[in-house]
Ligand SMILES: NC(=O)C1=CN([C@@H]2O[C@H](COP(=O)(O)OP(=O)(O)OC[C@H]3O[C@@H](n4cnc5c(N)ncnc54)[C@H](OP(=O)(O)O)[C@@H]3O)[C@@H](O)[C@H]2O)C=CC1
């Protein structure tokens with residue numbers, strides 16, 4: 001639910017509904033979606049009368065489906081496993097067996113949904129969650145339409161959540177958008193980006209627009225540059241290599257999650273907090289990105305790399321090209337660093353740097369805002385100054401929080417300066433952990449609030465930017481080279497050079 005003033009946001013209360021999950025025997029449903037619904041139930045936030053209908057092709061009874069979900073919920077739920085809450089939820093879980101392209105399966109789904117509503121007093125609201133591999137997205141949407149399940153009936157609503165990846169380039173994203181919008185109205189379409197559901201990502205707008213002290217400084221006059229880092233200490237575990245080979249770091253993380261974070265940190269204040277009010281401003285940021293539209297510009301502003309064998313968390317790990325389901329000649333990047341410029345009045349001349357990599361020393365995602373140095377006229381003369389004295393760090397995960405680095409006098413009789421840190425940790429300030437991103441996002445979709453979901457134009461603008469880079473890498477005559485870094489290190493030397501060219505360094509995490 002939108003945390004802001006109720007009278008300023010257009011959304012309704014979460015209502016009873018049937019949530020149909022396509023791909024319900026899969027990993028996402030078991031590890032994320034059902035545990036998220038369970039946690040909402042534990043916190044008393046799930047409206048009574050929410051039903052979950054799993055749709056997949058293998059044979060399973062309702063009971064078998066429930067017990068498989070329960071087994072995993074016990075392992076992964078952030079609030080443990082309460083038998084009473086679970087059994088109440090489980091009474092409302094059903095399984096529907098069908099192939100994604102079988103028209104009869106959707107006809108019988110429609111009948112089953114009506115029957116569940118009739119027996120259990122449901123209203124007929126429907127939330128369709130497409131949690132399948134992307135090659136099935138079209139089929140599922142078209143079959144929903146053919147079965148009339150896309151239409152809101154008798155004062156009820158029908159909405160669709162579409163999982164990532166939302167296309168693999170601009171053309172495929174546009175095609176998918178055509179299919180989605182010919183099936184569901186844009187206002188009933190929820191393109192999920194789980195980074196937008198993370199607590200600190202949501203807090204970005206609050207930090208910027210509910211505190212009078214930051215916004216006056218939030219521009220090229222006071223900010224030297226910003227960095228967005230997403231470090232992961234995993235490689236291609238669990239057979240992910242096959243998927244990753246077709247994706248790579250740029251498409252897997254930058255096109256969606258990291259450009260979404262960039263748009264939140266760089267957008268103008270929205271005129272209101274409605275879904276479109278916020279998304280209108282976010283899309284302007286992505287639309288204003290200077291395009292790296294030649295191989296030369298890509299070589300100058302983007303670094304791609306693969307890891308070689310090394311050690312992460314004290315364990316020996318393989319190089320990217322030796323990973324399961326990865327080609328020994330792979331030209332897929334497991335690391336990317338991009339220098340971005342946003343051609344707006346506010347950000348003229350301020351570089352933004354995004355880096356993302358697998359098999360780095362630790363898992364950490366953060367945004368750092370580096371302020372310009374104070375004039376060097378007073379303390380500089382005595383001490384040499386403290387360059388990079390003011391940095392605001394927004395920790396997205398783990399240890400969610402915000403810190404501000406400032407320069408202080410070291411106690412003593414002489415004038416010596418050193419940076420110190422003011423630190424806010426969610427866990428200690430609020431005394432409780434944050435909900436999982438999927439909890440918040442599922443509840444928002446049930447409540448009809450699309451603020452934290454990507455709109456069609458945002459997705460397409462992001463692909464427009466990414467496509468030029470992918471084109472230079474894979475389709476040009478002089479592709480920029482692939483760099484290397486040792487697994488467990490902080491990335492390739494070329495990425496350090498990229499930021500050093502502007503006189504900056506990556507923040508040490
Ligand atoms: N797993 C994760 O953590 C994340 C996943 N995602 C995205 O979510 C989506 C699903 O991922 P994930 O759960 O990992 O995938 P899985 O491969 O684990 O699950 C695929 C599901 O699709 C069903 N399925 C496949 N083919 C058919 C068919 N022809 N007809 C009916 N059902 C079929 C399978 O059913 P059956 O078992 O009956 O074959 C299974 O339920 C992907 O788009 C992925 O990118 C996004 C973020 C995180």
Ligand SMILES: O=C1O[C@H](COP(=O)(O)O)[C@@H](O)[C@H](O)[C@H]1O
Nearest residue numbers: 164194195232252253257365397
């Ligand atoms: O979407 C994806 O996200 C995960 C990282 O998510 P996080 O919430 O753990 O930060 C990433 O590992 C994966 O490759 C990507 O597909």
